[in-house]
Amino acid sequence: MSGKPARARYTEERGEGAPADDRGVARRLFAILDAFTTPTLASSLSLTAIADRAGLPLSTTHRMVAEWVSWGGLTRQDDGRYSLGMRLWEVGVQTPTARNLRTIALPYLEDLYESSREHVHLAVLDGLDALYLEKLSGHHAVRVISRVGGRLPLHSTGVGLVLLAYAPNDLIDAYLSGSLDKYLPGTVTSPEELRRRLAGIRTEGVAVMSEEMTAGSSSLAAPIRDRTGRVVAAVSIVTRTSPFAPHKPDPAHEQAVRAAAHGVSRALGYRRSDS
Amino acid sequence: MSGKPARARYTEERGEGAPADDRGVARRLFAILDAFTTPTLASSLSLTAIADRAGLPLSTTHRMVAEWVSWGGLTRQDDGRYSLGMRLWEVGVQTPTARNLRTIALPYLEDLYESSREHVHLAVLDGLDALYLEKLSGHHAVRVISRVGGRLPLHSTGVGLVLLAYAPNDLIDAYLSGSLDKYLPGTVTSPEELRRRLAGIRTEGVAVMSEEMTAGSSSLAAPIRDRTGRVVAAVSIVTRTSPFAPHKPDPAHEQAVRAAAHGVSRALGYRRSDS
Numbered sequence: 354m355s356g357k358p359a360r361a362r363y364t365e366e367r368g369e370g371a372p373a374d375d376r377g378v379a380r381r382l383f384a385i386l387d388a389f390t391t392p393t394l395a396s397s398l399s400l401t402a403i404a405d406r407a408g409l410p411l412s413t414t415h416r417m418v419a420e421w422v423s424w425g426g427l428t429r430q431d432d433g434r435y436s437l438g439m440r441l442w443e444v445g446v447q448t449p450t451a452r453n454l455r456t457i458a459l460p461y462l463e464d465l466y467e468s469s470r471e472h473v474h475l476a477v478l479d480g481l482d483a484l485y486l487e488k489l490s491g492h493h494a495v496r497v498i499s500r501v502g503g504r505l506p507l508h509s510t511g512v513g514l515v516l517l518a519y520a521p522n523d524l525i526d527a528y529l530s531g532s533l534d535k536y537l538p539g540t541v542t543s544p545e546e547l548r549r550r551l552a553g554i555r556t557e558g559v560a561v562m563s564e565e566m567t568a569g570s571s572s573l574a575a576p577i578r579d580r581t582g583r584v585v586a587a588v589s590i591v592t593r594t595s596p597f598a599p600h601k602p603d604p605a606h607e608q609a610v611r612a613a614a615h616g617v618s619r620a621l622g623y624r625r626s627d628s
Numbered sequence: 629m630s631g632k633p634a635r636a637r638y639t640e641e642r643g644e645g646a647p648a649d650d651r652g653v654a655r656r657l658f659a660i661l662d663a664f665t666t667p668t669l670a671s672s673l674s675l676t677a678i679a680d681r682a683g684l685p686l687s688t689t690h691r692m693v694a695e696w697v698s699w700g701g702l703t704r705q706d707d708g709r710y711s712l713g714m715r716l717w718e719v720g721v722q723t724p725t726a727r728n729l730r731t732i733a734l735p736y737l738e739d740l741y742e743s744s745r746e747h748v749h750l751a752v753l754d755g756l757d758a759l760y761l762e763k764l765s766g767h768h769a770v771r772v773i774s775r776v777g778g779r780l781p782l783h784s785t786g787v788g789l790v791l792l793a794y795a796p797n798d799l800i801d802a803y804l805s806g807s808l809d810k811y812l813p814g815t816v817t818s819p820e821e822l823r824r825r826l827a828g829i830r831t832e833g834v835a836v837m838s839e840e841m842t843a844g845s846s847s848l849a850a851p852i853r854d855r856t857g858r859v860v861a862a863v864s865i866v867t868r869t870s871p872f873a874p875h876k877p878d879p880a881h882e883q884a885v886r887a888a889a890h891g892v893s894r895a896l897g898y899r900r901s902d903s
Contacts, residue, residue, distance in 0.1 A: 374649065378653035379692070389719070397724070416650055417654070420658075424658045439754055441720045443754075444661055445720020445777075447671075448711070448712040451717040452671075501721050501730075
């Protein structure tokens with residue numbers, strides 16, 4: 354590769370001054386962690402499975418896993434398999450966005466949950482996905498597929514449509530030019546129809562979905578704004594679809610979702626110009 | 629250090645087969661992350677502050693931070709400072725203990741919050757600390773110092789005393805032989821008195837604290853057991869201390885905390901022998 358004598362390369366590439374090598378180790382360490390969430394979430398994995406998912410030799414995997422275990426990012430279970438460790442959770446929950454938004458929003462989400470007794474979701478835009486920051490659920494709420502830390506598409510969820518509606522135009526263009534999966538017969542996947550829908554959400558300040566992601570469930574979502582007026586999150590309730598009026602939201606639910614979104618926005622410092 | 633020629637050391641120490649070097653890089657990467665939580669939680673840090681807290685040269689810090697940013701574990705803010713990134717949160721919330729326990733417990737915690745309108749805490753034993761997994765708070769609940777992902781001592785918090793009471797004897801011995809801080813005049817710090825207190829908690833199945841960690845607040849905590857009967861967590865409510873009966877818990881609160889702990893335990897598969 355290089356014409357330099359071995360000793361010169363050696364001196365450059367090890368210890369504090371070795372950028373290329375650092376990068377390799379860092380990438381391998383991250384690949385180990387990613388193995389637990391990609392391609393599917395795994396609550397525990399054998400060493401072989403980690404190596405397989407990370408695309409690394411078993412010996413390298415063994416060493417990298419040992420480093421994560423010594424820090425607390427992975428835990429070795431009694432059965433010899435590994436799982437994500439509490440240290441990772443402990444650091445992860447300190448992420449400012451997650452921590453601040455969640456802390457500020459939680460009392461309002463609780464009020465919304467109490468008044469509706471339905472799933473209450475809080476999500477933010479992350480890349481081209483809706484990332485679920487919080488989910489409150491009763492013992493008997495309708496079954497849905499969202500989970501805290503999980504990602505769902507923007508065009509087929511209530512919070513997703515709200516986040517997309519208020520996103521920058523280049524992000525909307527990028528999203529709508531990508532592949533738009535049809536999860537149920539009712540999922541809207543036409544870019545033109547979605548653009549009209551996004552415009553409607555911006556006018557109404559609320560997104561109404563029915564039977565587009567999960568059969569039997571409907572969603573009502575509203576935007577949360579920060580001090581500068583920028584939409585930073587969306588809140589929704591997900592309810593069982595009414596067999597009598599599947600596309601007509603319950604006015605009390607709509608009122609409650611709007612109130613929760615306004616409450617969180619006010620708590621974030623937002624003052625509406627019209628109020 | 630070693631008598632081997634440079635080339636031999638070079639071959640051993642770089643690339644896939646370089647355990648010692650991998651370890652150094654891993655330790656430096658983790659030191660970068662730890663800088664955000666130690667000695668105090670920092671929501672953002674400059675590169676210099678990270679280097680300072682991590683005890684690393686600026687150039688090394690620069691490279692390691694770049695690796696974290698490329699993975700999403702750190703985010704570079706508009707002002708040039710760095711904060712913990714959403715990818716870390718996303719992976720962290722998938723930690724099985726936090727995820728499963730929290731998911732199962734949340735509906736019961738919500739019921740407890742609704743019936744009491746006070747702070748509701750869920751904590752697990754981690755090392756010799758109470759680690760707070762969840763906290764539900766109303767808009768107007770009494771001010772306390774706990775936070776999700778935060779740690780508090782075992783001898784001066786309700787959840788901590790419960791976790792300590794049911795911990796293995798060697799852990800109790802280790803904890804009581806360490807230094808026991810006196811946060812308020814009422815904090816019990818005598819190992820003998822604490823042992824009597826732990827025995828009382830095991831008999832009563834509930835811990836009652838008043839004015840031992842935060843002035844003006846009292847706590848009621850109960851153990852959560854898993855399928856095998858082992859205590860895996862504690863739930864509490866933290867209330868304003870009554871000026872009339874500071875050491876006498878509200879019977880309705882005590883009943884509600886016990887019911888929540890039993891509910892979560894049952895959901896985890898626990899069946900009491902006497903029921």
